Each structure stands twice: as structure tokens, then as C-alpha cells.
Amino acid sequence: MTGTGSIGRRLTLLLAGVAALLSVLSWGMVTMLARQAAERTQDNVLAASVTAIAETLRSEQGEVRLELPYSAFSMLGAIGEDRVFYTVTAGDRTLTGYADLPVPDGRGGPGRIVFATGTYRGEAIRIASVTRVVLAGTSPVPVTVTVAQTRDGVGTIAADLSQLAAILAVAFFVVAVGLSAIAARTSLRPLKELTAAVSRRGPSDLRPLRRAAPSELAPLMGALNRLMDRLNLSLRRSEDFIAEAAHRVRTPLATVRTQAEIALRSVTDDADKQRLRQMIRAVDESSRSAGQLLDHATVAFRADDLPRAPVDLADLAARTVAALEPTAAMKEIRLQLDAVPAQVSGDPVLLDSALRNVLDNAIKYSPEDTVVHLQVMSIAHEARIAVTDQGPGLGEGPARALTERFRRGSNTEGIVGSGLGLTIAEEVLRAHGGRLDLGAGERGKGTCVTLVLPSS
Amino acid sequence: MRYLLVEDNRELAEAVIGRLALDGHAVDHAGTLAEAEDCLAVATYDLILLDVMLPDGDGRDFLARSRASLETPVIVLTARAQVSDRVGALDQGADDYITKPFDFSELEARCRAVLRRRGGSARNQIALGAALFDPLAGTLSHGATSVDLRNREIRLLEVFARHPGQILSKGQLMDRLFSYDSDVTENAIEVYVGRLRRRIDGMGVRIETLRGLGYRMETDTA
Numbered sequence: 001m002t003g004t005g006s007i008g009r010r011l012t013l014l015l016a017g018v019a020a021l022l023s024v025l026s027w028g029m030v031t032m033l034a035r036q037a038a039e040r041t042q043d044n045v046l047a048a049s050v051t052a053i054a055e056t057l058r059s060e061q062g063e064v065r066l067e068l069p070y071s072a073f074s075m076l077g078a079i080g081e082d083r084v085f086y087t088v089t090a091g092d093r094t095l096t097g098y099a100d101l102p103v104p105d106g107r108g109g110p111g112r113i114v115f116a117t118g119t120y121r122g123e124a125i126r127i128a129s130v131t132r133v134v135l136a137g138t139s140p141v142p143v144t145v146t147v148a149q150t151r152d153g154v155g156t157i158a159a160d161l162s163q164l165a166a167i168l169a170v171a172f173f174v175v176a177v178g179l180s181a182i183a184a185r186t187s188l189r190p191l192k193e194l195t196a197a198v199s200r201r202g203p204s205d206l207r208p209l210r211r212a213a214p215s216e217l218a219p220l221m222g223a224l225n226r227l228m229d230r231l232n233l234s235l236r237r238s239e240d241f242i243a244e245a246a247h248r249v250r251t252p253l254a255t256v257r258t259q260a261e262i263a264l265r266s267v268t269d270d271a272d273k274q275r276l277r278q279m280i281r282a283v284d285e286s287s288r289s290a291g292q293l294l295d296h297a298t299v300a301f302r303a304d305d306l307p308r309a310p311v312d313l314a315d316l317a318a319r320t321v322a323a324l325e326p327t328a329a330m331k332e333i334r335l336q337l338d339a340v341p342a343q344v345s346g347d348p349v350l351l352d353s354a355l356r357n358v359l360d361n362a363i364k365y366s367p368e369d370t371v372v373h374l375q376v377m378s379i380a381h382e383a384r385i386a387v388t389d390q391g392p393g394l395g396e397g398p399a400r401a402l403t404e405r406f407r408r409g410s411n412t413e414g415i416v417g418s419g420l421g422l423t424i425a426e427e428v429l430r431a432h433g434g435r436l437d438l439g440a441g442e443r444g445k446g447t448c449v450t451l452v453l454p455s456s
Numbered sequence: 457m458r459y460l461l462v463e464d465n466r467e468l469a470e471a472v473i474g475r476l477a478l479d480g481h482a483v484d485h486a487g488t489l490a491e492a493e494d495c496l497a498v499a500t501y502d503l504i505l506l507d508v509m510l511p512d513g514d515g516r517d518f519l520a521r522s523r524a525s526l527e528t529p530v531i532v533l534t535a536r537a538q539v540s541d542r543v544g545a546l547d548q549g550a551d552d553y554i555t556k557p558f559d560f561s562e563l564e565a566r567c568r569a570v571l572r573r574r575g576g577s578a579r580n581q582i583a584l585g586a587a588l589f590d591p592l593a594g595t596l597s598h599g600a601t602s603v604d605l606r607n608r609e610i611r612l613l614e615v616f617a618r619h620p621g622q623i624l625s626k627g628q629l630m631d632r633l634f635s636y637d638s639d640v641t642e643n644a645i646e647v648y649v650g651r652l653r654r655r656i657d658g659m660g661v662r663i664e665t666l667r668g669l670g671y672r673m674e675t676d677t678a
């Protein structure tokens with residue numbers, strides 16, 4: 001599978017990107033506004049200052065007079081440590097102040113305050129100026145009052161505000177990233193839950209998903225369910241197919257076996273009899289193998305996703321004994337069952353097949369006229385079924401090896417089998433968290449096979 | 457005993473019928489579920505042998521449908537051999553199942569076991585002179601005395617009881633007592649006949665040896 005990245009990460013990144021953009025934008029805006037506000041304040045103060053000075057203009061004996069009110073400068077002092085310059089000109093004559101202070105062009109007409117920005121003595125300044133017409137004697141004289149101030153204070157205020165704005169923007173960004181991570185996680189949670197619900201399932205669990213999900217996930221769930229349906233159908237079809245195939249193979253085998261058995265009864269020649277017996281045996285071998293292989297596959301299939309139900313081993317043993325009683329009776333073998341209730345939790349179908357294989361062996365390998373003893377026990381945390389026979393025993397060599405696939409013992413001559421019985425039993429027990437113990441019977445004679453399961 | 461065999465494979469059906477007839481059972485044969493329903497409508501059976509895959513349907517569906525109204529025990533003959541199928545057959549109300557291909561001796565053994573479990577023995581007692589033989593329960597009683605017989609002894613006595621007064625060869629007896637692959641010799645028959653003789657001694661039933669021919673059962677007349 002090639003990943004195209006994580007939706008969660010992508011969503012977080014997207015949200016964080018938006019947050020970053022918003023932070024920068026808002027920081028920029030605040031900075032700009034702060035500067036504007038500071039500038040406007042300066043302008044207002046400068047305007048007030050020029051107005052205050054201009055107010056004092058009057059004419060006295062044909063001369064233009066003025067006073068420089070203290071307040072006109074003190075209000076400028078409010079803005080930081082900035083230096084203040086002023087000049088008052090009447091026509092081309094400088095009445096007072098710095099003669100070289102640049103004066104903005106006096107458009108705007110009389111009484112209008114004009115602002116400008118410039119440099120003076122190497123410093124950036126903001127200039128406000130107003131022109132009034134004063135009657136000096138008989139001739140009207142335009143008098144221009146100009147006040148300028150350096151802009152350090154404005155810069156400082158703007159920088160301070162901008163720094164504050166930057167801190168706020170960063171804080172906003174951090175919070176936004178956190179929130180977007182959380183948002184991404186919560187909005188993806190239903191997806192995660194859906195994933196968990198699907199992956200918790202065993203391979204054979206193809207029931208449709210039935211869970212509440214946000215409407216965005218409904219199509220996905222619908223698609224999943226449809227896929228599951230189709231899978232289920234094709235699985236059931238292939239199971240049916242296998243069953244059908246088994247049926248088709250076994251039915252003619254049954255006919256062959258039947259005919260051979262009938263023929264066996266009518267032929268008299270020993271060699272012919274022998275041939276027919278071999279034929280019947282071959283049929284039995286192949287049908288036994290087919291059956292055991294199928295069972296083995298079933299075990300492997302079901303063990304992945306063990307359907308568990310409460311099972312009483314005493315009941316199980318009683319049922320299995322009843323099922324195999326006729327087989328045992330054919331060999332005059334008596335099945336003797338001693339049982340106490342022993343509860344386990346497991347798949348009844350698999351447990352049945354495990355015990356059946358073990359009991360089948362005990363009957364198959366025991367001589368006629370013997371007893372096979374089944375004991376169901378419950379010891380500490382374990383429930384057990386011990387199957388003891390009076391047969392030939394498991395022979396030389398490690399008993400464990402007999403649980404290997406297709407492994408048959410040395411005592412099997414003339415006995416039909418595929419070597420899968422103990423494999424099946426062991427795998428069933430292992431899937432249930434139990435084990436299969438192989439040993440000798442009482443006083444070292446015969447065989448004792450014990451199915452051990454954890455009690456429930 | 458009256459059996460109904462529902463099986464679409466002719467050869468197999470004929471062989472099963474032939475084999476069961478040897479035991480003195482009457483067997484009706486139905487090749488389809490429809491025929492089986494017709495048979496069940498007109499006759500009562502002691503046991504039904506039912507194939508699961510029939511041309512007109514699934515034997516298990518038939519079983520599930522008719523189980524409620526049907527008292528008769530059913531043994532399912534199945535070529536589908538998965539564990540789940542086998543357990544399924546029992547869940548659906550079959551008394552037992554046997555997978556094809558099967559050993560006739562095993563089929564007989566299973567039929568007997570099912571009939572015995574279903575308590576069908578009362579109707580199936582055979583009078584042997586003054587004694588009463590119950591092949592399902594495996595008892596032979598004579599007046600107040602009764603003996604329990606072991607499996608092969610029952611089989612042996614049953615064969616004799618089904619063929620009163622007939623001479624049965626060792627070969628014939630062997631076929632009925634042992635499945636094909638037991639490596640038994642005719643000596644084994646002598647052993648079992650000997651055992652049976654000892655068991656039923658004094659019950660008014662005797663098994664005579666006819667040298668070179670075989671055996672014949674004789675009974676005291678009541």
C-alpha cells in the first residue's frame with residue numbers, strides 16, 4: 001500500500017497554515033493600525049498645537065504679534081521624548097522660530113491645517129502648519145504657523161503595539177494549532193473507531209457493520225458492507241463448492257466400495273478376496289484422508305476466530321461416547337465413562353472433533369475385547385478428559401512427533417488412517433489455550449491421551 | 457423391522473437394501489424426497505436412512521420440515537463430511553449420521569444403536585422356542601432367567617434366529633460378524649460359536665455343528 005500521507009496530519013497542517021496566515025495578517029493589521037493611530041494622535045496634537053499658536057495671532061500697530069502659549073508645547077511633550085520645532089512666518093519674513101524649518105506648501109487655503117512629512121536636521125519629522133490672514137494695519141498678511149515634531153515616539157509606540165500584537169499572534173497561532181490537532185483528531189475518531197471495529201474481526205466474520213457513524217462515513221460503511229456481502233457470498237459459494245465436490249467424489253467411491261463388498265461375499269478364491277480387500281482399503285484410505293484433510297482445514301479456519309460458548313466436558317464426552325459406541329461395539333470394546341462436570345469455554349464443534357479423533361484412535365488401535373476408559377476431571381484451573389486404552393501403546397520414539405501432520409506410528413500396519421487425527425486434536429486444544437498430553441496408560445501399558453483445557 | 461431408504465444412487469441403494477434384507481428387514485426405497493413423502497404417507501417405519509443430497513432437494517431441509525410430525529428415528533447418510541455438516545445434521549433432528557462411503561457393518565451397528573436408544577426393542581423380540589430373544593437389548597430370557605449377550609454374540613444369535621433351521625456356513629457367518637478388513641480366520645467363528653453356546657446353555661436354544669457344512673440352531677419347542 002502506498003500511503004498518501006495522513007488525513008489527520010493534512011487537516012492539522014491546513015488548519016495550522018490558515019492560523020499562521022491569520023496570525024500574520026492580524027499582526028500586520030494591528031501594526032499598521034497602531035502606527036496610524038499613533039500618527040493620528042501626533043497629527044491631532046500637532047494640529048491642536050498650531051491652532052493654539054495661531055489663535056494668539058493678532059495685529060498690533062500694523063505689526064503681526066503672537067504669543068507662544070506654553071500649552072501648545074506641553075501637549076506635544078505627551079508624545080515621548082520627541083523634539084519639537086516651530087516657525088511662524090508672515091509673508092516671507094520669519095517672525096519667530098527656526099527659519100529653516102521646511103514649511104509645507106500652503107495650499108489648502110487659510111485656516112486649513114496642512115500636514116507633511118519631511119526631514120529636518122537629519123531626523124524624520126511630522127509637520128503641521130496653518131495659515132491665517134492677519135490684518136497688519138491695512139494690508140492683509142498671510143501668517144503661517146508651523147509646528148514639527150520628530151517621529152521617534154510614534155515609532156516607539158507603534159513598535160510596542162506591534163510587539164504586543166506579535167506576542168498575541170504567536171499565542172493565537174499556538175492555540176490554533178493545538179485546537180486544530182484536536183479538531184482533526186475528533187473529526188477522525190469515527191474513522192478510527194470504524195477501522196478498529198473492522199480490524200478486530202476475525203477473517204470469517206463477515207457480518208455487516210452496524211454502528212452509528214457520521215453521515216460522511218455512511219457511504220464508506222455502505223461500500224464496506226456491500227463488499228462484505230459479496231465476500232460472504234463467494235465464501236459460502238466456495239464452501240458449498242467444496243462440499244459439493246466432496247459429495248461428487250464420495251458418492252462414486254461409496255458405490256465402488258459397496259460393489260466390492262458385495263463381490264467379496266460372493267467370490268471364493270482367496271487371491272480374489274485379497275484383491276477386493278485391498279480395493280476396499282484403498283477406498284477407505286482415500287475417503288478417510290479427504291475427511292481428515294477437510295476437518296483439518298476447518299480447524300485452521302475456525303481457530304482464527306474461535307466462536308466460544310460454554311461447554312461442559314462431561315456432556316461432550318457423553319455425546320462422543322454415544323456417537324462412537326457402535327464403532328467400539330463392533331470390536332467388542334467397552335467404553336467406560338467417569339465424569340464430573342467440567343466447564344470450559346470453547347467451540348463445541350472443534351472440541352467434539354478433537355475428542356472424537358482421540359477416542360477414535362483408542363478404539364482403532366486397541367485389540368478386541370478391551371476397555372477404553374474416559375475420565376473427565378476438573379483439577380485446579382484445568383479441565384481434562386483422559387482417554388486410556390489397553391492397546392499397544394504409542395511405541396518407541398518421542399510421542400510428540402505423532403502430533404505432526406501425516407505422521408503415523410509404527411503400529412499402524414493394516415489400520416486405515418491419514419495421520420492427521422492427533423494433529424487436529426492438538427491444534428484444537430492449542431487454539432483453546434490448552435494442550436494435548438500423550439503418555440502411557442496404567443502400569444505403563446496401553447496409551448493415555450489427555451485433553452487439557454483451561455477451566456472457565 | 458421396516459426401513460425407509462431415501463437415496464438417489466441406485467447401486468448404493470440396492471446394496472444397502474440387499475444387506476439389510478439379510479437381517480430380515482423390509483426396506484422401501486425412495487429415490488427422491490417426493491417419493492419419500494409418499495411412502496411416509498402410507499406406511500410407518502422403524503427407521504429412516506436419509507441421503508442429504510437428493511435430486512429434488514436437501515435431505516436436511518426435509519428433516520427439519522418433517523421432524524415435528526415424524527416419530528421415526530433418522531440416520532443421515534452424507535457424503536458431505538465436514539465437522540460442521542455432521543454436527544448440523546444432528547442439530548436438525550437426525551439421530552445419527554454416517555459418512556459415505558461406509559462399512560455395512562458400521563451401518564448395521566449404527567442402526568441397532570439408534571433403534572435401541574429409541575426404545576424400539578419391545579416390538580422386535582424373537583421367540584426361539586420357549587426363550588425370548590431381544591436383539592436390540594441383547595438379552596435372551598427363558599422363564600425367570602435372562603442372560604446379557606455381548607455384541608458379537610448378539611449378532612451371531614440374530615443371524616441364526618433370522619434363519620431358523622437353516623445351515624449357515626462359517627463364511628456366511630464371518631461376513632455378518634466382522635467387517636471386511638478384520639484379519640479373522642474361520643477359527644474365530646468357532647471361538648464365538650463356542651462362547652455363545654456356553655452363554656445360552658440351558659436356555660432351550662442349541663447350536664449344532666454340522667461337520668464340513670457349518671452350524672444350525674435348534675430350539676426346544678415351547
Ligand SMILES: Nc1ncnc2c1ncn2[C@@H]1O[C@H](COP(=O)(O)OP(=O)(O)OP(=O)(O)O)[C@@H](O)[C@H]1O
Pocket residue numbers: 288292357361362363365366389391392393394402403407408409410411412416417418419420421422423447
Ligand atoms: N491410542 C493409541 N494407541 C496406539 N497408538 C496410537 C494411539 N493414538 C495414536 N496412536 C499413534 O499415533 C499415530 C498418529 O495418530 P493420528 O490419529 O494422528 O493418525 P492416524 O490415526 O494414523 O490417522 P487418522 O488421521 O485417520 O486419525 C497413529 O498412527 C498411531 O501410530
Ligand SMILES: [Mg+2]
Pocket residue numbers: 357360361417419420421422
Ligand atoms: Mg487417528
